[in-house]
Amino acid sequence: MKVIPAAIRFAAIAVCFGDALFVADVRSGSLGKTFTISRADYEDRVRAVWTAQIVAVLLDWPFEHQTASMVWVDRYPRPWTTAPVDDDWYYEMTALGGFERYGIGMTVEQLGEQWKEHSCGSWGSSEQARLLLERGIKPPHTGHPRHNRLWFTIGPQFSSDLYGALAPGLPNLAGRLARELGHINGYAEGTDGAVFMAGMISLAFVEKDSKAIVRNAARLVHPDSPYRQCLDMIVGLADQGRSFEEIANAVEDRWHLEYPATNNAVANGGLVALCVWFGEGDFLKTVNLAARAADFTDADCNAANAAAVVGAMHGMKCLPPHLVAPLGDRIAGERMGPVKFRQPVEVKISDLAKRTAAIGTTFLLANGAKLADEVLNIPAQEPMTQPAELFRLADLTQFWNPEWTLERAGFGGAGGGMAGIRGITYLEGEVLATYPRDEVRGVVLRRTVKLGENPFLSFQAGADAGRAWELNVYANNKLMEKRVIEGGTQDRKWEEIQVDLSSVAGQTVHLRLYQRVLVPKRVAGNAYWKALRVW
Numbered sequence: 001m002k003v004i005p006a007a008i009r010f011a012a013i014a015v016c017f018g019d020a021l022f023v024a025d026v027r028s029g030s031l032g033k034t035f036t037i038s039r040a041d042y043e044d045r046v047r048a049v050w051t052a053q054i055v056a057v058l059l060d061w062p063f064e065h066q067t068a069s070m071v072w073v074d075r076y077p078r079p080w081t082t083a084p085v086d087d088d089w090y091y092e093m094t095a096l097g098g099f100e101r102y103g104i105g106m107t108v109e110q111l112g113e114q115w116k117e118h119s120c121g122s123w124g125s126s127e128q129a130r131l132l133l134e135r136g137i138k139p140p141h142t143g144h145p146r147h148n149r150l151w152f153t154i155g156p157q158f159s160s161d162l163y164g165a166l167a168p169g170l171p172n173l174a175g176r177l178a179r180e181l182g183h184i185n186g187y188a189e190g191t192d193g194a195v196f197m198a199g200m201i202s203l204a205f206v207e208k209d210s211k212a213i214v215r216n217a218a219r220l221v222h223p224d225s226p227y228r229q230c231l232d233m234i235v236g237l238a239d240q241g242r243s244f245e246e247i248a249n250a251v252e253d254r255w256h257l258e259y260p261a262t263n264n265a266v267a268n269g270g271l272v273a274l275c276v277w278f279g280e281g282d283f284l285k286t287v288n289l290a291a292r293a294a295d296f297t298d299a300d301c302n303a304a305n306a307a308a309v310v311g312a313m314h315g316m317k318c319l320p321p322h323l324v325a326p327l328g329d330r331i332a333g334e335r336m337g338p339v340k341f342r343q344p345v346e347v348k349i350s351d352l353a354k355r356t357a358a359i360g361t362t363f364l365l366a367n368g369a370k371l372a373d374e375v376l377n378i379p380a381q382e383p384m385t386q387p388a389e390l391f392r393l394a395d396l397t398q399f400w401n402p403e404w405t406l407e408r409a410g411f412g413g414a415g416g417g418m419a420g421i422r423g424i425t426y427l428e429g430e431v432l433a434t435y436p437r438d439e440v441r442g443v444v445l446r447r448t449v450k451l452g453e454n455p456f457l458s459f460q461a462g463a464d465a466g467r468a469w470e471l472n473v474y475a476n477n478k479l480m481e482k483r484v485i486e487g488g489t490q491d492r493k494w495e496e497i498q499v500d501l502s503s504v505a506g507q508t509v510h511l512r513l514y515q516r517v518l519v520p521k522r523v524a525g526n527a528y529w530k531a532l533r534v535w
Helices: 039-063 087-102 108-117 124-134 161-165 171-182 189-204 210-218 226-239 244-256 265-279 283-292 299-314 321-327 349-366 393-400
Strands: 020-025 030-038 330-336 339-348 370-372 375-379 405-407 426-428 431-434 443-450 456-463 468-475 478-486 493-500 508-516 527-534
Touching: 030 039, 039 087, 039 161, 039 283, 039 299, 039 321, 039 349, 039 375, 087 108, 087 161, 087 299, 087 330, 087 339, 087 349, 108 124, 108 171, 161 171, 161 189, 161 299, 161 349, 171 189, 189 210, 189 226, 189 265, 189 299, 210 226, 210 265, 210 299, 226 244, 226 265, 244 265, 265 283, 265 299, 283 299, 330 349, 339 349, 349 370, 349 375, 393 405, 393 426, 393 431, 443 527, 456 468, 456 478, 468 493, 478 493, 508 527
Parallel strands: none
Antiparallel strands: 020 030, 030 375, 330 339, 370 375, 405 443, 426 431, 431 527, 443 508, 456 493, 456 527, 468 478, 468 508
């Protein structure tokens, strides 16, 4: 086996390629006014976007939520005669059908109808969206933190390559589509990832410097976003001359600790940016960087996103023939994970490319492009920063009980990515679930209130089966209640809590409710809160 080099150098790549002419200021990376691309070259590159995703996933599947690769990967771990149905491309196939059905003005609610018809939503935030759709909740609410507990994960991110392919050289259009339609299964950091990936694909049609692609696509995301802050950290460290390994470790140390789910958008999106930056437009180098980037990441999805950028840059000729041929130009399957399709999937990858290029041409002509003699003349866009879309876990109390503030809650990730993560903070109807960002300090709910003559505090507190946490209730500095809340043997168990506040009657008091998880001889888990009232 070939061992991956310990360090990878990067260099600028020429800006003139194939049938596309790109006018650029290499020093600043700014986009020029127009570029031209033949329809044949456009279709070839779109086909490479689809194919690159598939090849990259099949190469890097063994490293998904597992330890990283230590050797060069250039062969499939098992034989294939057709491409399977996987979420990295199935949701994009469904969206493509939606554009054909509803036109280029398809709304996220119409995309939701496509999802229901085609049984989308097998894992992660996408599974949450499917379950919400089945309950009658419509997009964009299916992606909002009010309902979707995994809104910050990579569902929108790995589903956004299509939007870039539909908008070559138009990163603002690609980013708008990614944001609006990404709300079907994500929000804020989740859809920031979709915007960034769609922007990179769009820019890759006109830019051959992989570093410039990352820089310019990052500009689409607002600087206040944690996602953008991760990207800025990567670019800053790379500009300082840090190695791939040094930056990957820095990303994981800073952002994977903040978002422990192995399928979180921010850290994984940062690794994708890093793979594109150091991959230099080389397919196998880029895919191998994703496989080796870090332990316990969503390596296959990361590889797919990064590889799609390479496909958009260079077209089918950049893909190793020995990896393309076994796919047989075909995607087929009857189910995806736990979900069985209403009708088996059977489609040619080349047909997907033709259909995508056709819809993309419609988008381009509607946005100022001209078509003459089978050549598209496209007015390239300078990336513009989108308005900030931000959400803090503390904001969940706005929908739960706005009289209380939530502090020090953690993202966790139970129910997404690698199983076994102990907790996650989310809202489930009228129930607030919490788990601390810092297990030493715990989670705290606060409220300052003027008490009456016979006051008491009441609520229900729950724990999952086999899990426990310690409840502490304070009125000012006085400990009013302390008990361990334990789950049942099979199900979540609830306890009725009533705290007599008569000792501080008539006073203005600061109430604090703590979830502590370092409980001796207990397995830590979520705290569940509902019906919280001060009488």
